Amino acid sequence: MLRVATEDDRKALAPILGHCFGFPPEEVPDWLARAGHENVRAYGDVGGLIVVPMGQYFGGRAVPMTGIAGVGIAPEARGGGVATQMMTEVVREIRASGCALSTLYPATVPLYRGVGYARAGARYEIEVAPAAVATRDRALRIERIERGEEDLDVRAVYARFAARRPGFLERGPYIWGRIFRPRKGHHLAFKVMSDRGCEGYVVVSHKMGDGESEVNIADFVALSLPATSRLLDLLAGYGSIATTLRWHGAAPDLLTSALRDRRHSVRVTDYWMLRICDVERALGARGYAADGALDLEVRDDVLPENAGRFRLQVRDGRASVDRGGQGTFAIDVRGLAALYSGFHDARTLADLGELEAKDDAMLVADRLFAGRAPTTSDFF
Numbered sequence: 418m419l420r421v422a423t424e425d426d427r428k429a430l431a432p433i434l435g436h437c438f439g440f441p442p443e444e445v446p447d448w449l450a451r452a453g454h455e456n457v458r459a460y461g462d463v464g465g466l467i468v469v470p471m472g473q474y475f476g477g478r479a480v481p482m483t484g485i486a487g488v489g490i491a492p493e494a495r496g497g498g499v500a501t502q503m504m505t506e507v508v509r510e511i512r513a514s515g516c517a518l519s520t521l522y523p524a525t526v527p528l529y530r531g532v533g534y535a536r537a538g539a540r541y542e543i544e545v546a547p548a549a550v551a552t553r554d555r556a557l558r559i560e561r562i563e564r565g566e567e568d569l570d571v572r573a574v575y576a577r578f579a580a581r582r583p584g585f586l587e588r589g590p591y592i593w594g595r596i597f598r599p600r601k602g603h604h605l606a607f608k609v610m611s612d613r614g615c616e617g618y619v620v621v622s623h624k625m626g627d628g629e630s631e632v633n634i635a636d637f638v639a640l641s642l643p644a645t646s647r648l649l650d651l652l653a654g655y656g657s658i659a660t661t662l663r664w665h666g667a668a669p670d671l672l673t674s675a676l677r678d679r680r681h682s683v684r685v686t687d688y689w690m691l692r693i694c695d696v697e698r699a700l701g702a703r704g705y706a707a708d709g710a711l712d713l714e715v716r717d718d719v720l721p722e723n724a725g726r727f728r729l730q731v732r733d734g735r736a737s738v739d740r741g742g743q744g745t746f747a748i749d750v751r752g753l754a755a756l757y758s759g760f761h762d763a764r765t766l767a768d769l770g771e772l773e774a775k776d777d778a779m780l781v782a783d784r785l786f787a788g789r790a791p792t793t794s795d796f797f
């Protein structure tokens with residue numbers, strides 16, 4: 418049985434999770450405390466995981482989402498379906514809590530596909546040499562951010578930035594903590610100010626290697642070209658020593674389009690997987706690019722209560738969802754996750770065998786769920 422971990426459970430989990438993720442067991446209690454003890458789950462005496470309550474933006478609206486982190490099973494108990502059972506229970510818990518979605522970064526895809534998750538977005542790493550970002554643009558003012566997690570400018574600017582980028586997180590305390598209070602390393606944070614107020618910020622750490630150094634940007638957010646240009650010039654200032662600047666985010670984006678030079682690399686470091694735990698709530702909560710109607714017939718081999726016919730009607734970008742309809746758009750819950758995020762179009766899902774529908778219904782689906790490539794800058 419999956420349960421909220423007691424103090425004894427957390428003690429038992431420390432050596433298991435430490436061993437699973439390759440760090441000393443003494444560091445596990447701090448990790449679990451940052452996650453919030455109420456979010457730590459134990460499974461028997463052989464494993465556990467962390468749930469991370471937050472939201473994820475789709476179509477401009479934040480949809481309630483539970484992130485999954487720290488899935489770990491003791492080595493002697495592996496290979497017998499324990500993680501599958503544990504994940505099945507947590508997916509049920511998420512649905513029962515009223516949360517529509519769950520997202521995770523998989524170490525192995527089949528485990529999570531087995532319980533209804535599907536690849537639905539990527540995390541891009543952008544690397545560029547500091548010399549390539551010099552804009553000499555110092556028109557806007559830079560200010561140091563002292564307490565980032567409490568900074569209202571940071572919150573407001575991030576929310577505007579993230580809402581326009583499908584897949585970006587509506588962050589909770591765990592994710593903000595990873596940015597402003599990392600477990601390792603030291604960083605400084607800066608915001609860029611115009612007459613209109615704060616227009617962006619960066620959170621920067623600098624690490625020396627063997628004769629070369631790297632600047633890692635834990636968060637890079639800007640709402641305008643002047644703000645981007647000013648922040649890039651701030652980062653160019655690290656170029657006397659640093660050889661690489663690195664951040665995660667959408668690409669192409671404002672931040673990459675402001676680069677003068679074509680020489681920057683964009684790499685997919687991870688794919689994230691999405692699970693639609695509650696079809697009705699998930700479809701009802703997101704925003705849409707167009708108006709239209711679809712009669713879905715959803716298959717869900719893990720959560721039968723999530724399966725069945727749903728009529729989705731979108732007007733002015735907002736949806737109403739009711740049980741029923743003709744079921745002319747027959748889709749597996751995994752295919753629905755990839756469609757929902759905008760990761761796959763309907764034709765690709767049909768080719769994958771996850772969707773059966775006529776061409777006109779596929780066209781409607783593509784219009785409804787259209788958006789830029791889903792991504793998130795955060796890892797968890």
Ligand SMILES: CC(C)(COP(=O)(O)OP(=O)(O)OC[C@H]1O[C@@H](n2cnc3c(N)ncnc32)[C@H](O)[C@@H]1OP(=O)(O)O)[C@@H](O)C(=O)NCCC(=O)NCCS
Pocket residue numbers: 437438487488489490491494495496497498499500501502522523524525527528529
């Ligand atoms: C990954 C892990 C949680 C799997 O636990 P488990 O109880 O052995 O998993 P299950 O027996 O339920 O396996 C389910 C499926 O996952 C896949 N899987 C499991 N372990 C795998 C591995 N080491 N490599 C690749 N795929 C694996 C298999 O497809 C498996 O199904 P199959 O046995 O029918 O092929 C466990 O190996 C672990 O704790 N590893 C270290 C930490 C980790 O990687 N956590 C995941 C973070 S996202």
